[in-house]
Amino acid sequence: MILSVVKVLGHAFFVMAVGLLFMGVGRRFSARFHRRYGPPVWQSYIDVIKCFSRKSISHHWIMDMGSVMGLAGLVAASMFLPVGRYLPFQSTGPIIVILYLMPIGYLGMAMGVSASGNPLASIGIGRALTLMLGYEVPFATIVLCMIAAFNSTSLVSLGQAQQAGFLSWNIITMPFGFVAGIIALQAMLAEKPFDTMIAPSEIASGPMVELSGKFLGLAFLQHSVGIFVETGLIVTLFLGGGPGVGFFILKQFLVYMLSLAINAIFARYRVEQATKFLWFTAGGLAFIQLVINMYLRSGTI
């Protein structure tokens, strides 16, 4: 009993640490895109420690609760993701559970931030939730593709089905799905061209406008766990899931660098343009993939 609690807590800290390391390396990587040196790779750890060492101002007890709920939802989602065949407790890695624990993170943050009373925060949260509505469409269609192809919703069995070498990875057998997945990943990570949620000089950094001290630290940690979970999902669905923890993290790193490379080049979409793009272009590609999968499975449409 004690051992399983320790395993769960250790897994949570491991996920946060790897996520912060990704953020640090990512800042250096995108600095090289701008032809300059960036901060050292452990910069995100220093940022989080600094945030927790400041005094913070809370406007309402719902704000405290909402910030913790935001982090808790994403950490709970990360418990069900198989990291190279390792899980903190016995489960089949159900993808539906992950799909509904991730929005709990967003909604918790939305609740906490709206309780702070700043109208800019409400505008930012409105945009973030609209964007979430946008990316759930292609992502849920991709999940349906996987169900149609492999007849199960378990990530563990998905990982095992792709173990037969490089050519059995879903990136080769389902290319349209992979492109739709990468576009949906940009929106989930709030990177350009879909980062209208953060928007620093338009709405003074959107939902984070009233967060100071430990609330900002919790928001940072939530972002880092989100990076881990979302890139981990793309790796398990399309890139084979890795035979061990090391390979898994390496593949996650490559996916994150691809997403940062797209971030460094593009400008920002408005919310209605972004949702239209996500529904019709990315959702359309995922729908084509779904039709192909159902045809291949049953022989007829």
Added chain:
Amino acid sequence: MLKVSREEILDGKFERVLNFFRSRSLWMLYYCTGCGAVELPPTMTSRFDIERFGIGPMATPRQADILLVTGYVSVKTLKRIVRSYEQMPEPKWVVGFGSCPVNGGIYWKSYATINQLDRYIPVDLSLSGCMPRPQAVIDGFVNLMEMIRKGEAVGYKKYRLNYEWYKQNQAEVLERTEPVLRPGIASVGKVQETKKKISVMEGVK
């Protein structure tokens, strides 16, 4: 005058550990008060990169550590600067950018701009120059990081302990009830006449 000066309130030993982390990741609220803000984009972008020291721009006072007062401060701006400074959570530092927050700069004769920012909010570091070049800005920030690490940059504690003095100075400028140049005082009258003649001669030229 100031009741508590800087030397008496340096940070203790536990704070020094946290100060190491605080000095490596400073987030600044660049409140572009005046013309000095034009030197900040070159400092932050690719050529004189300041992000390698961990310093980055942040959008709101609630998230920022440093309040950067760039350029001249008029009376209307002073009211908003004081309000932004009081919104920032501790620990916080103020950097006076350019010569105008130091002694008035090139606008020292003006009736609309204040001369000495240190009387209204505590300034930790001053960079002189009109405008300081990015190399000077980076040198100043490295000095500020050293000061924070050693525990000497304690402007926020000075503000808290000398609160009445600062508020009195602010009220003197912001909520004036009497005219400053009072006509009809005998000893000042002659000075005023000679000054009027000088200004008239300047006007005719």
Added chain:
Amino acid sequence: MARKLRRLLAGSTVNERYGNRLEVITDGPHAVSALVILKSSGFEHLSNITCVDWIDEHRMDVTYNLWSYTHRLHAVVKAQAHRDALEVPTTGEIWPQAQVYEREIHEMFGVEFTGNPDLSPLFLHNWRDMPPLRKDFDTEEYSRRAYGVVDGVEEAGV
């Protein structure tokens, strides 16, 4: 154009300056009628209104800059007012934007514009002294008294 204006504006002086510029010199109460005549003669655009303080001659000039698109001519109307009786009727009915200019001149120079509906201060915050842009306002003394003076620092090596 100058001859036509001399005929129309009987009580004022009309000069021709260099290039395409005219100058009309009137005094306070006649300024409005001069502006109406000028507007109907083709000077339809009011560029700005400003004020000049002639402290030696003990008067102030409220200066209107007008431009004519049809004739490509520029006209300056100087309405002279005595320094102890600073009253000029408002031109807000001829051009609506004049109301804001007059508000600024009232705040900075102290000229009273009769008929202007709103003369509240625009720029100055909590101001109790005399209007600051007059020539007998000592701005250096004001800055010294209100904001203090910082002593110079001996620079090392200079």
